Amino acid sequence: KAGVTQTPRYLIKTRGQQVTLSCSPISGHRSVSWYQQTPGQGLQFLFEYFSETQRNKGNFPGRFSGRQFSNSRSEMNVSTLELGDSALYLCASSLNGRDEKLFFGSGTQLSVL
Amino acid sequence: AQTVTQSQPEMSVQEAETVTLSCTYDTSESDYYLFWYKQPPSRQMILVIRQEAYKQQNATENRFSVNFQKAAKSFSLKISDSQLGDAAMYFCAYSPNTGNQFYFGTGTSLTVIP
Numbered sequence: 001k002a003g004v005t006q007t008p009r010y011l012i013k014t015r016g017q018q019v020t021l022s023c024s025p026i027s028g029h030r031s032v033s034w035y036q037q038t039p040g041q042g043l044q045f046l047f048e049y050f051s052e053t054q055r056n057k058g059n060f061p062g063r064f065s066g067r068q069f070s071n072s073r074s075e076m077n078v079s080t081l082e083l084g085d086s087a088l089y090l091c092a093s094s095l096n097g098r099d100e101k102l103f104f105g106s107g108t109q110l111s112v113l
Numbered sequence: 114a115q116t117v118t119q120s121q122p123e124m125s126v127q128e129a130e131t132v133t134l135s136c137t138y139d140t141s142e143s144d145y146y147l148f149w150y151k152q153p154p155s156r157q158m159i160l161v162i163r164q165e166a167y168k169q170q171n172a173t174e175n176r177f178s179v180n181f182q183k184a185a186k187s188f189s190l191k192i193s194d195s196q197l198g199d200a201a202m203y204f205c206a207y208s209p210n211t212g213n214q215f216y217f218g219t220g221t222s223l224t225v226i227p
Contacts, residue, residue: 003157033213033215035215035217041219042204042217042219042220043204043206043215043217044217045214045215045216048213048214050213055213056213056214088156090156090158092158094213097213100213101160101163102160102213102215103160104150104158104159106155106156106157107156107157109156
């Protein structure tokens with residue numbers, strides 16, 4: 001069974017641009033969540049999608065948005081990039097998203113210059 | 114607010130020895146789940162062990178075991194017979210029983226010395 005796939009692995013953008021990150025969950029998993037990982041803050045929850053609906057959202061500005069498609073694949077978008085958005089963005093999937101273990105992808109390393 | 118604290122930014126252990134990583138958390142919930150995840154240089158987070166708060170018995174997975182003290186809100190990870198492949202960043206995580214939002218600590222970097 002294929003694991004969680006995130007694309008691209010690396011991304012370099014400049015301030016003010018926007019970016020879209022993609023995540024394909026494990027087949028059969030309907031919950032996809034996103035986390036931002038930075039050296040100082042650790043992992044912080046962005047949002048979780050289940051059956052194409054955002055079910056939970058972390059404390060991030062509206063520039064961070066996401067969506068989930070009918071095949072459970074998810075995208076995360078960040079508009080008007082800031083230097084502080086440089087981070088590793090991790091996607092995780094689980095069957096139903098309730099107290100289950102998460103399966104993580106290898107992340108997308110975003111650098112904002 | 115739920116918070117997870119890992120007070121040891123770095124730890125080291127000799128190969129074949131035992132090491133304990135500390136984690137404390139703060140919550141007003143009575144039903145929740147606790148996890149330890151490992152992040153090797155490949156960056157992919159891997160589940161090490163999971164504990165259900167309503168279970169008194171400490172979880173064990175091969176060389177990995179936890180010491181779960183619910184009243185003290187403490188959840189430490191013990192790694193026995195440490196191996197070189199155990200070298201990684203270890204994250205403690207908390208998840209309430211009401212959703213799939215995980216709260217992570219800032220991590221402990223474990224070095225295994227040959």
